[in-house]
Amino acid sequence: MMTRETTFNISIALLLLAAPIAAHYAGEPFYVTLATRIAVLSLAAVGLNIALGLGGLVSFGHAAFFGIGGYAAGILASHAFAGSPLIFGLPGTQQMPVIWIVAVLFGGFAAFLIGLITLRTAGVYFIMITLAFAQMIFYFAISWPAYGGEDGLPIFVRNQFPGINTLNPLSYFLLCYVLLGLALLLFRLLADSRFGAALQATRQNDVRVASVGIPPYRIRLVAFTISGMFTALAGALFADLNRFVSPSMLSWHMSGELIVLIILGGVGRLFGPVVGAALYVLLEFWLGGITERWQFFLGLILLGVVLFARGGVIGLVAGRARHG
């Protein structure tokens, strides 16, 4: 028997697939791009959902990993475009699979280093110190003229994927959609695994976890690293979607946006990030067309969710999370 949540999730997944396909054949590529944006932001938030949702780690610095993924795409592509070598004489590349691997590795490495320090703190201190690290990287990007500094770095031609025309909006959407699907699958596996059990237990009571013989700090560090990897991959896709990377990908607004997405959709829920991203992007599109101050209304909705629907939209639709 399917639970309400599963039914709802499948409907969302189908809707997110059907809408851009319909838009494409109706000759409305703009809506395809909108759906791609939803898929990519979802993916970034799936990453944060590992740390925040499963581990209870309120990272206010995930823009760092998002931006690192973005810059990985931008820097590799710019070197390939210019034919100039990177460090150690390595060439740049316009191949997405290579770019993705580089983005994931650097994102994971940064998350590991940042986690090593920040995870020794908890609560408000953790929020502040993750923010501080992300801001450091943000200012570094701004003051680094080689890759555009404040102005950012254009990607002149969207990077390539073997056998797929990535310049076709629908093809690029499908690529992002498949990656999102894989990420959701991994999230589910992770949540249900031994590691996931330990991680979710550290969120609830880390003294208990330590008392049965599982070291909470190491569990969190691995979770934070994996979380950063997912978000960095999304960053690379985002850069290719916009054909542009700028320090704004690294800014604290971005970190906040990712948290907001998850709270809107449902913290720790499989499809929380997807529902949150869809709501966010659609609100931005509709309300943004009506008023400059659309974020005011977003704020109201967020307030409503926090006060009346702690489980976000998924919590409203499917009730509280069950842990077996």
Place this chain on the structure above:
Amino acid sequence: MADPILAIDELVKNFGALKATDHVSLDLRPGEIHALIGPNGAGKTTLISQIAGTQRPDAGRISFDGRDIGALSVAQRARLGLGRTFQVSSLAPEFSALRNVMLAVQAVSGSSFRFFKPVMRDPSLMEPAMAALERAGLAERAHVAVAELSHGERRQVEIAIALAMKSKAFLLDEPMAGMGPEGSSRLTGFLDGLREEAPILLVEHDMNAVFALADRISVLVYGRVIATGTVDEIRADPEVRRAYLGDEA
């Protein structure tokens, strides 16, 4: 006499001017129940916490299973075989009783860094966890979230976790608290047999249980051990009667 599995030597812990642990030495030998009694605020929980590693002593040594464990983390001590239950139940509230116990099974049966196999379809985790709950008398409530269990039932989950950890020594901090008379007497019978599996350092206010179970009793008052002895010795000790037992003996 067999070597003690747990030995505490001249342990000191101060909270500001308060001497919570004042040069305490005691040990736990194979097969015994060593009861630790004393008035509220005597420092019993503080002592258990230092053994388990959730608090650090200011001075003194703790050795377990032949090695000094003073520098080890809580998790490392647990993996060596120190199974602690908390005075105020400390569990993962959103998880079911079963999943709480499965966490302990997972900790003893290898690594927690396994990312793909679902735990709820893993008999090597579920069966031992279920068996431990069965022994603790809570099998029929296995799938209820801990947040929805009664106080007494949460105590049973704590016991089941200590069992599932395959502990070499149990540190039980007031396991009877909140259980009711029927539950207490059932638990008393259970602990009586449990000492064969691993010795127990038992903090308890329920004197019926203590007198029925203890091989030895240590009395803690203002952080100091004022007496250690058999049940009869402790009942007869005038200082203990004055400081703690009063009419109960």
